[in-house]
Amino acid sequence: MKRLVAATIAAGVLAGAAGAAVQANDATPATPRAKQSQSPAPVPVSKQPQGRLADGRFEPGYVQYRAHHARVALRIPDPSGGPDWALKAFDAERVTLDRPARSLAHAKLIGRNRCVQLGRIQDGAFGWIYGDGRFRRVPTGSEYGLVQCTGLKRPHLSAQLKEALDLADPAEPKITRAAVWGIAPDGTAVSVAGTGGADGVATVAGDAFLKLGDPSSKAGADARVQAGGRTLRLGPTDPHFPPGFKVKFPTPIPGTERVEARAPDPAGAPGWGLLVAQTREGVPCVTQPTQVAGDRTGYIDLRLALVNGGTSPSPGSCRPIGTKPDPKRPCDVGWSGGSAEALEGSDAFARRARTERRLLSGRTQVYGQCSDQVVRITVRTPRDVRTLVPSALGHAFLAVYDGDFPAGRLEITAQLKNGKTWTTKSDLGF
Amino acid sequence: MSFFDQVERELVRAAKVQIRVRRLRRASALGFVAALLLGAGGTAAAATYLALRSSSIAPFAADSTTPEQRVEPGTSRVLDLQAADPARGVPPWVLRVSRSAAGLQCSTVGQLSGGAFGLVGLDGQFRELPEANADACGDDLLGTRVFSARKTKDVRTVVYGVAGPELQSVTVAVAGAKPRTLRHTAEGGFLAVLRGYPEDAQPVVTLQRGGKSKRYAFADGGFVVADPVGGRAWRLQAFGYGTPRGKKRPARQTTCVNFMTARAVPGEPNVSSPPVCGPEAARPGVRLDTLFFTTHRLSGDRQPGPGGFMRGDWNHHPPRTAVWGSARGHRRIVVRAAGETREVAPRLNGGFLVLFPASFDPASVTVEVDGNRYGSTFGTVDPPELP
Numbered sequence: 001m002k003r004l005v006a007a008t009i010a011a012g013v014l015a016g017a018a019g020a021a022v023q024a025n026d027a028t029p030a031t032p033r034a035k036q037s038q039s040p041a042p043v044p045v046s047k048q049p050q051g052r053l054a055d056g057r058f059e060p061g062y063v064q065y066r067a068h069h070a071r072v073a074l075r076i077p078d079p080s081g082g083p084d085w086a087l088k089a090f091d092a093e094r095v096t097l098d099r100p101a102r103s104l105a106h107a108k109l110i111g112r113n114r115c116v117q118l119g120r121i122q123d124g125a126f127g128w129i130y131g132d133g134r135f136r137r138v139p140t141g142s143e144y145g146l147v148q149c150t151g152l153k154r155p156h157l158s159a160q161l162k163e164a165l166d167l168a169d170p171a172e173p174k175i176t177r178a179a180v181w182g183i184a185p186d187g188t189a190v191s192v193a194g195t196g197g198a199d200g201v202a203t204v205a206g207d208a209f210l211k212l213g214d215p216s217s218k219a220g221a222d223a224r225v226q227a228g229g230r231t232l233r234l235g236p237t238d239p240h241f242p243p244g245f246k247v248k249f250p251t252p253i254p255g256t257e258r259v260e261a262r263a264p265d266p267a268g269a270p271g272w273g274l275l276v277a278q279t280r281e282g283v284p285c286v287t288q289p290t291q292v293a294g295d296r297t298g299y300i301d302l303r304l305a306l307v308n309g310g311t312s313p314s315p316g317s318c319r320p321i322g323t324k325p326d327p328k329r330p331c332d333v334g335w336s337g338g339s340a341e342a343l344e345g346s347d348a349f350a351r352r353a354r355t356e357r358r359l360l361s362g363r364t365q366v367y368g369q370c371s372d373q374v375v376r377i378t379v380r381t382p383r384d385v386r387t388l389v390p391s392a393l394g395h396a397f398l399a400v401y402d403g404d405f406p407a408g409r410l411e412i413t414a415q416l417k418n419g420k421t422w423t424t425k426s427d428l429g430f
Numbered sequence: 431m432s433f434f435d436q437v438e439r440e441l442v443r444a445a446k447v448q449i450r451v452r453r454l455r456r457a458s459a460l461g462f463v464a465a466l467l468l469g470a471g472g473t474a475a476a477a478t479y480l481a482l483r484s485s486s487i488a489p490f491a492a493d494s495t496t497p498e499q500r501v502e503p504g505t506s507r508v509l510d511l512q513a514a515d516p517a518r519g520v521p522p523w524v525l526r527v528s529r530s531a532a533g534l535q536c537s538t539v540g541q542l543s544g545g546a547f548g549l550v551g552l553d554g555q556f557r558e559l560p561e562a563n564a565d566a567c568g569d570d571l572l573g574t575r576v577f578s579a580r581k582t583k584d585v586r587t588v589v590y591g592v593a594g595p596e597l598q599s600v601t602v603a604v605a606g607a608k609p610r611t612l613r614h615t616a617e618g619g620f621l622a623v624l625r626g627y628p629e630d631a632q633p634v635v636t637l638q639r640g641g642k643s644k645r646y647a648f649a650d651g652g653f654v655v656a657d658p659v660g661g662r663a664w665r666l667q668a669f670g671y672g673t674p675r676g677k678k679r680p681a682r683q684t685t686c687v688n689f690m691t692a693r694a695v696p697g698e699p700n701v702s703s704p705p706v707c708g709p710e711a712a713r714p715g716v717r718l719d720t721l722f723f724t725t726h727r728l729s730g731d732r733q734p735g736p737g738g739f740m741r742g743d744w745n746h747h748p749p750r751t752a753v754w755g756s757a758r759g760h761r762r763i764v765v766r767a768a769g770e771t772r773e774v775a776p777r778l779n780g781g782f783l784v785l786f787p788a789s790f791d792p793a794s795v796t797v798e799v800d801g802n803r804y805g806s807t808f809g810t811v812d813p814p815e816l817p
Contacts, residue, residue, distance in 0.1 A: 041486030171491045263499070264490035264563075271494030292494075356487055356551045358577035358586075361696075382628055382648040384566035384573035387534050388498050403576065406665065406692045407629040407654035408647075427778065429629075429652035429665070429692075 043131035043167045043302050044348040050142055057100040058107075065115065065141025066093040066104050072126055073116070074205035076212060080177070083120040083135060087181060087208045090115055090140055091152060113149035115141065116208045118162070118181050131167050131305040131349070145304045148182050155185035155207070159225040161195060161217065161234045165293060165305040170349065171268050173293040173300060173307065178217030181210040186228030194222030195234065218296070218311045221254055236314035247322060249315040250279035257312045259292050260391035261367070261398040267353030270300045274367060275313050276394030285318035286394040288336065289365040302349045325371035325395070330422050331414050333368040338404040360403025366410060367398040376415040382408030382428070405429055487548075489560035497531040499567045505529040506561045508547050509619040515541075515586070516625050521550060523588055523623050528564060536567035539575040539588045539621070552579060572635065574628045574648045582662065582695055587628045589635060589648070593618035599638040604631045605656055629663040629692050632656045654692045655783045661748065662701075665692040666781035668756065669705075671814050673712070683712040684813055685720070687756050687781040688742060703728055704742035706755050707813045720780060721799060722809030723755025725792040740813060749788035753806070756780040757799055764798040767791075 048054060051062040058064060070090035077084055092115045095107035119126045119138060127137040128146060141147055150158045159182030165173040180192045180202065190202040190209040198213020202225075209227070223234035241247075256278035263272045275287040275297045290297040293307045300307045323332045353359055366379050370390045377388045377397045382405055388397040405428040413423045492500060506528035513523045521541040528536045540547050540559050548558040565575060572591040579585045589602055597618035601609035604624060614620040624631045628649040635646045653666040670685040690702035708722025729749035732741055753765050758780030765772045765784040768791065772784045795806040 041488070169488065169491065171488065171494060262494050262496060264494040268488055268490075271491060352486075354578060355553050356549075356555075356557055358549060358552060358579070360576055360578050378568060378570075382574055383576070384537075385568040385570050386499065386566045387532075387568040388496065389532070391496075403578075406627075407649040407652050407663065409651050427652040429654055 041352075042133065043170050043305070044352050045130045045132045045134070045136075045303055046346055046348040048346065049139065050144070050346070053100055055100075057102055058097055058104060060097045060099050062096065063110065064095050064097070064104055064107065065090075065113075065147070066095050066107070067091070067115075067140040068093075070140045072121070073208040074203050074210055075121060076203055076210060078120075078177075079212065079214075083122040083129065085179065085210060085212060086119050086121045086126060087205070087210050088117040088119055088126055088140060089206060089208045090117070092141055092149060094149075112152040114152050114155050114183060114185075114207070115147055115149040116181065116183050117141065117143075117148075118146045118179060118210075128304065129164075131165075131170075131302045133167075143304060145301050145306055150183050150185070155183060157184055157186075157225065157227055157230045157232045158182045159184075159209075159232050159234060160308060161198065161213075161219040161223060162306050162308045163215070163217070163293070163296065165300070165307060167302060167305050170302060171264065171271060173270050173305075175215040175294050175296065175307070178213035178215065179210060180213065180217075180225065180234070181208075182225065182232075183207050184209050184225075184227035186230070188228075190225060190227040192223075192225055194220060194224050196220075215294075219308070220310065220312050221314075236310050236312060236317065238314045238316035241316070247320045249318050250281040250283055250285050250321055251315050252277035252279050252285045252313050252318065254312060256393075258393060259295060259297060260394050261388075261396045262292065263289075263398045263400040265291070265400065266359055266363075266402040267350060267357065269302065269349060269353070272365065272398060272400045273297060274391070274394060274396045274398055275311075275317075276391065276396055277313055277318075278393065279318070281321060283321060283324040284369070284394040284396075285313050285315075286369040286396045287313045287317045287319075289367050289398055289400070303347070319369055325369060325374075327371070327373070329424075330374050330416060331368045331370040331377065331412060331424070333366070333410075333412050333424060333426075335364060335366045335410060335426075335428075337364040338362050362402070362404055364401045364404050365398060366401075366412075368396065368412065370395045370397070370414060373417050374414045375417055378411075378413040378415075380409075380411040380413070381405060487557050487559060487563065489562035492562075495562075498534055499536075499564070500531045501528045501536055501562050501564050501567070502531050503561065508542065509592075509615050509617065511613065511615050511619055511621060512542065513588070513621045513623045515623055517584075521556065523586075523621060525590055525592070525619050525621050526559075526564075527592055527617065527619065528561065530564075530567040532567075534567040534569065535571060535592060536564035537571045537590065537592055537619075538564045539590055549577075572646060574633060576627060580697060582626055582630075582698060585626050587624045587626065587631060587633070588621055589624065589633045590621040591619070591635065591637070593620070593637050593639060596639050597637060598641075601636045603634045603636075605660065606632070609634070609636060627663070627693055629654050630657070630661070632663070653777050653779060653781065655689070655785070657750075658785045659748075659787055662695070662698075663692040664689045664783060664785070666754070666777055666779065666783050668779040668781050670710070679713050681712060681716045682709045682718055684708070684811060685710040685756060685780075686813060687754060687779075689752070689754055689781075689783050691747075699745040699747070700743070701745045701747040702742045703744070703752060703754065704740060705813065707811055708756060708809045709811060710756075710758065720756055720758040721760065722811070723753060723757070723782070723797060723804075723807065724810055725751070725753045725795045725797075725806035727751045727788055727792050729788065751786040751788055751790040751792055751795070753782075753784040753786075753795055753797060755782065755808075755810070757782055760800050762798075762800055765795060766798070767795045 067090040073089040075086045092113045094110040122135045163175045164177045192211045195217045197217035202209040202211035219234040221235045225232045259273040261274045270291045273292040277285045291300045379386045407429045410426045521543040524542045526538040543556045575588045577586040603609040612620045655664045686705035686707035688705035706724040710720040711718040732743040757776040797804045
């Protein structure tokens with residue numbers, strides 16, 4: 001009994017102390033009860049492998065990799081003392097199924113490829129450290145975010161720079177390591193340049209190469225991989241416009257980029273922002289809304305704890321010069337997003353957030369770029385009314401909502417320095 | 431093993447032993463003291479444990495929020511106002527107000543349970559909402575917060591606002607019904623809880639301030655039409671048949687209108703009507719009145735066979751009598767059926783839709799467009815055969 005009492009008291013004291021420690025790190029509480037505020041929960045990772053149904057069968061429509069000759073081609077110690085980094089090389093038949101099946105024996109062949117898969121090695125097993133911080137074995141070719149391929153018959157230089165994330169607080173990911181990796185068919189020597197933290201000679205084994213970098217590594221405009229006399233740019237590329245496309249975009253000035261107009265994600269995922277930059281034409285470059293990890297913007301994969309984000313916008317990602325704000329139309333307004341039920345189906349983080357916060361699936365972003373005469377913006381949607389101040393460089397604003405708006409109106413009111421107001425209204429639900 | 435796992439083990443072990451202690455019913459002084467200690471220690475540990483483990487909603491990161499939308503710590507309070515949930519045994523809905531770092535007023539819709547402000551999740555568990563997690567901060571606070579659910583009937587739309595101390599009265603009307611007056615606080619705070627999505631209920635709030643009345647419709651406009659018997663809202667869609675590249679554009683082409691459920695809801699079937707088609711001008715300068723419509727009682731399911739889209743898919747939705755078509759450039763459409771009259775205007779895409787319960791006979795429908803009277807169907811053509 002004495003042991004029991006001691007254990008209970010100890011548990012209570014320890015738990016209370018832990019609670020107090022958490023409270024001490026928290027902001028001032030909202031209500032007395034909110035003092036018990038929360039440290040972020042770890043990112044949940046679905047046990048269901050990608051491309052598989054809940055019953056284990058292969059999912060129809062998902063492109064599967066039927067791997068041959070798979071082998072761990074190279075292995076590099078982790079500079080932080082974690083599991084080694086590695087590349088697995090394999091030949092693959094990309095196949096797909098019309099209906100669920102237990103095997104890929106009767107799958108339809110789409111193409112043949114030479115592929116490499118980024119991974120970590122722990123206790124001799126090839127896998128990956130997922131968003132929850134746990135190492136798991138990864139079947140060859142099963143995680144798109146870790147695989148790169150090129151044609152089997154006519155292979156080309158292929159490379160990516162991806163940053164691994166610490167997701168202790170999913171809303172504020174921290175970059176821990178960068179990896180430049182890929183396939184260099186002609187390369188006995190592969191070098192990385194223009195990334196900052198990952199520059200130098202890569203480790204090469206066969207046609208696979210890997211170069212690790214520190215968190216400062218960036219896929220900026222100058223970032224590139226050189227191998228066998230070929231150069232591949234890692235940074236942003238302009239979309240391909242058809243001949244006769246007359247829309248003109250401003251030219252960002254390197255080194256002036258920054259993330260502005262931040263907005264939290266309703267689910268507690270990484271927050272949102274707009275990448276902005278000064279331009280040669282004068283009008284600031286303001287890009288589309290994107291999620292943010294540190295000073296990087298781009299797609300953040302919470303499951304794999306990866307971001308392949310850049311820090312510099314390409315000209316084609318800026319708003320066109322022709323839509324720049326003017327006295328008659330002081331704000332260039334846009335909105336995007338929508339429901340994403342199908343996409344969120346296998347996203348354990350989104351599923352948990354929706355369960356806890358009763359969120360609608362998908363996101364809607366309302367954003368814009370204003371003239372420097374605008375001092376205040378009011379965004380009125382069916383959901384709420386938000387007042388925002390345009391950002392310093394891009395004069396940009398952003399509001400992020402869960403779900404979409406099948407009906408109702410969007411009303412933006414800009415308050416100008418001269419005391420006048422300007423309002424634009426749009427029907428939502430197109 | 432993590433610290434929390436250890437705590438959890440100790441709690442489970444303590445609870446088991448506590449049960450054993452009760453069974454023994456030993457009234458010794460030591461036992462009494464031990465039980466007290468167990469209760470106090472266990473409760474404290476459990477409370478802290480739950481706070482740490484079950485309330486996984488973290489505060490919005492300060493870096494992710496601009497000062498206008500960042501709640502100033504310690505400025506929050508829950509208004510003295512509650513709205514009961516339509517379901518029994520569910521904590522009431524309340525409104526928390528606060529001030530942002532830029533001095534704006536912020537609001538958050540939530541539920542009140544045991545004196546705490548939070549939200550009952552889809553798993554039935556109540557979690558506190560951190561002070562930082564405001565819905566919105568602005569000069570004027572008004573909106574419809576939607577709380578999702580696995581079934582539409584469990585979805586909640588909370589109509590809310592903080593209209594300021596000059597608010598004299600506030601009413602809310604749902605699906606065109608008679609407005610009802612809501613209680614409001616001294617700050618002008620009010621809220622009402624509705625079943626379903628906003629476009630289904632089409633709430634309209636009217637604020638009376640300083641002797642002036644202002645109306646706010648949250649889910650009308652666009653191409654959405656409310657269901658007449660409280661079902662899911664519908665969305666009108668228009669599409670046309672173009673001219674193949676290289677061929678001269680004809681004077682007229684076929685355009686069609688159909689309607690479908692406005693929102694894709696997980697676990698509930700999408701429902702669509704067959705399109706109704708008519709002629710429209712294919713190029714500028716061609717004078718052609720785009721006016722066509724039809725009336726049908728829609729029910730059952732899509733019949734198997736080719737050309738599925740053109741037959742619609744009613745998907746076993748409860749039957750409706752529907753009048754739909756296009757009246758581009760017209761202003762006023764009056765539809766009469768069995769003593770009922772509905773007046774609508776064409777939407778931006780020219781389409782219009784009037785729905786009646788299925789008990790209305792389609793043959794009894796008449797349509798009046800800008801003063802001209804027609805029967806239940808007018809001006810329709812068959813869509814062209816696609817290669």
